[in-house]
Amino acid sequence: MAETALLWFRRDLRLTDNHAMYALEQWLQEDNSRTWMAFFHIEKKRIEDPCPHHDYFFQNLEAFSKECKEKDIRLYIKVGKIGKVFESLGKEKEISAVFFNEDEVPRAVKRDEKARKGLKQAVFYPFKDAHFHASDEVLKKDDSYYEVFTPYYRSWFKKQKDKPFRADPAFLASRQVNKALSDKKDRDILKEYNKQAETNWEKVKEQDALDRLDTFADDPVKYYENERDILAEDGTSRLSAYLKTGRISVRTIYEALLPKLEEEDKGAGTFLSELAWRDFYNMIHVSHPDLKNKELKEAYQSLSWSNNKENLDKWKNAETGYPVVDACMTQLNETGWMHNRGRMITASFLVKDFLEDWREGEQYFGRRLIDYDPSSNAGGWQWAASTGSDAVPYFRVFSPIRQSQRFDEKGEFIKKYLPVLKDVPSRFIHEPWKMSKEEQEKASCIIGKDYPEPIVDHAVQRKRAIAMFKGEDE
Secondary structure (H helix, E strand, O other): OEEEEEEEEEOOOOOOOOOHHHHHHHHHHHOOOOOEEEEEOHHHHHOOOOHHHHHHHHHHHHHHHHHHHHHOEEEEEEEEHHHHHHHHHHHHOOEEEEEOOOOOOHHHHHHHHHHHOOOOEEEEEEEEOOOOOEEEEOOOOOOOOOOOHHHHHOOOHHHOOOOOOOOOOHHHHHHHHOOOOOEEEEEEEEHHHHOOOOOOOOOOHHHHHHHHHHHHOOOOHHHHHHHHOOOOOOOOOOOHHHHHHHOOOHHHHEEEHHHHHHHHHHHHHHHHHHHHHHHHHHHHHHOOOOOOOOOOOHHHHHOOOOOOOHHHHHHHOOOOOOOOHHHHHHHHHHHHHOOHHHHHHHHHHHHHOOOOHHHHHHHHHHHHHHOOOOOHHHHHHHOOOOOOOOOOOOOOOOHHHHHHHHHHHOOOOHHHOOOHHOOHHHHHHHOHHHHHHHHHHOOOEEEEEEEEOOOOOOOHHHHHHHHHHEEEEE
């Protein structure tokens, strides 16, 4: 009997440089009678829970389905509980193999196990794709996991990087199963969800990701080391959302950067180290499955957080009274993305100025960020909270004023996202509450009315935060 394989797409929405797709092509070439079908599963609870993170992903999925169609590839979509969906697949079609790109985080591992139980007759073939190196590829000499990034990166850097895995869509299209499944109802659910989305995202195609890479690698990357922290500059790659949805692979990025890396370009080298952080946090998440919910440092697992819902809401709604914090939160709320420096500033403020539980911020970012990655996000929050692996020391408390002065010196970023402050003189843009009444009237910005007063005193809160981590009374 002829064998049929399932190519299960997940966080790899691309037809270019897809490891599982490449492996499937090799499998098909071994036997001319073999066929395949492309498939995507949507967990019902996710499509019933609208948020910018889900909106962005599902719009990418719909765009990817159209791209497949343009290549004469039919992407079948099913909505429902993973176990039941795969069990139903086995009943509708004789499937002997499942090719997929592996996701190592705990939730994904549990999902994959349910899929295996639902489709017991099939052999599942996982492939490394989302990261340069799997969690067990970069280990210490005693085969234990690293906990500190610098020695991890030294070892990571020496490892051979895979070249892109390029399959032939035309060949794959010629070997598809015809009319394998009925999925009209499921597609209608996806279309209806996208119609109701809060934002209609632009540039969600695979080619958009490749174009962005070309632009970044052509010139901006050489300025990356010096400009990546400047809030008002377009100094970052802006590839994170494409990496999250899998519209582009790390291998394709590495290939584009290779000429500059060989020239020892500092910008390209710095950017490569940022990509290594993705691998590092993936490894940390695998070695610490409770990364999203539990402090890695045992000493900080019983901290007395404020649990002040009013302050938490002020932080979410960009109403803290500290311009750089509020501008960064506005950027997140309006665009679904936040500058990496902004993520550090806002996370530090929530945890060490408001003394709020880092998990609250992690969860909020998880819903609002279009590039949300559970491992990197949780790792970043535990870094800012001084509770995680290779974290910032608890006594290092970011000053929102100093951060603003350093990374938005002229207030251009602040004025872009907080137009109420657009006429505030530069000398007051980082501390507008220091304006006199006359100066506030002249700037059409009355503190306490048009823009809030600072909710807390940073100098006071810094001392409170340090005392909390030391286990001392205020």
